[in-house]
Amino acid sequence: MSTILTMGEMLLRLKPVDHQRILQTNTFEANYGGAEANVAVSLAQLGDDAAVLTKVPANLLGQKALNTLREFGVETSRVLQGGSRLGIYFFEKGASIRSTNVVYDRAGSAFALAEASEFDWPTILTGVDYFYFSGITPALSPALAAALDEALAYCHAHAIKVCLDANYRGKLWTPEQAQPVIARYMPFVDVLLANDEDFEAALGIKAFDGDMSTGIDQLPSFKTAMVQLATKYPNLHTIASVVRNIHSVEQHDCTALMWQAGQFYQGPVYHMHVFEGVASGDAFGAGLLHALKHGFDPQAQIDYADTASAMKLTISGDLNLVSDADIRGAMANAGGVNR
Numbered sequence: 001m002s003t004i005l006t007m008g009e010m011l012l013r014l015k016p017v018d019h020q021r022i023l024q025t026n027t028f029e030a031n032y033g034g035a036e037a038n039v040a041v042s043l044a045q046l047g048d049d050a051a052v053l054t055k056v057p058a059n060l061l062g063q064k065a066l067n068t069l070r071e072f073g074v075e076t077s078r079v080l081q082g083g084s085r086l087g088i089y090f091f092e093k094g095a096s097i098r099s100t101n102v103v104y105d106r107a108g109s110a111f112a113l114a115e116a117s118e119f120d121w122p123t124i125l126t127g128v129d130y131f132y133f134s135g136i137t138p139a140l141s142p143a144l145a146a147a148l149d150e151a152l153a154y155c156h157a158h159a160i161k162v163c164l165d166a167n168y169r170g171k172l173w174t175p176e177q178a179q180p181v182i183a184r185y186m187p188f189v190d191v192l193l194a195n196d197e198d199f200e201a202a203l204g205i206k207a208f209d210g211d212m213s214t215g216i217d218q219l220p221s222f223k224t225a226m227v228q229l230a231t232k233y234p235n236l237h238t239i240a241s242v243v244r245n246i247h248s249v250e251q252h253d254c255t256a257l258m259w260q261a262g263q264f265y266q267g268p269v270y271h272m273h274v275f276e277g278v279a280s281g282d283a284f285g286a287g288l289l290h291a292l293k294h295g296f297d298p299q300a301q302i303d304y305a306d307t308a309s310a311m312k313l314t315i316s317g318d319l320n321l322v323s324d325a326d327i328r329g330a331m332a333n334a335g336g337v338n339r
Contacts, residue, residue: 002129004043004289005078007053007151008036008137009111010065013318015091022092022103032068033318035134035167038279042286042308042320044073046327048293051075053124055111061086062110072319078124083110093276094249100277104171112140116147121154130289131155134167135202138181145181152188163191165285166198175201191238191292192229193285199225212246216255216269219243226259237261238292240302242284242309250274252313256284256306258298265298267306268331274313283320284309287327307331
């Protein structure tokens, strides 16, 4: 079976209990995740052969991170070990009009300090048919950005498909820093995921006015941006986005839009009570990759990815622990209530 390989940082997530703020809590729940690791776990739950490329310290925290991946069926043979620390992020869950907040403590992590020379791409990419990464990885260091240049050149030379989630993070870099790096990668990308501010911040194309309460109302501008990208980068096979109207932390309307071969496809609109609004974009990417890999027709691709993303909003933690049967059941119910 061919492998989908994701590359990115594995993190320890610390979350205050009982909706408390970081300023008031004395107790944190500990979980492990990270954008690309989340994708790999989702894929493994859907029955795909998924692997992660990252670097973790050779200590108990690094071991626990690897154990988490292995527990959920992700292959870890490509993971590098070394350095002195695992990156951390603090996740402060919002409520009502108080936004969810993230505080990073990842500078100097094992992955962030990795050198491009540590990645032996001919060995790492053996047996891989899809290589997945996000804009978070090159934001962490110039060395990782350079490593991705080498990885994409190898993928291009060996017909390995590339999926990029633009995944802009303003706490890690600025649009001025992000855009030239992402532009270097784009000629090698087959599948592009971009949501909300990603279009403008990472790709330099405006699709969204920044009003998170009216994202779905702006579908025409998302379509225009997708056509611009497809024209600029004819190598693109698929462009897809999660599109949302966020009414409060707990209430979202969610859909998804996809451009493929000159046609647009929209997923169902889900009216969600959000249990935890994190990593739904990662679940979307995994759902779309699974659908592409297994030859779903285009409408089924976006319906499946959209539903996987919505289901993640009902699950605590970074990982979307749902099966193919779970997603298909929700799809068949068209957003209704499953008993």
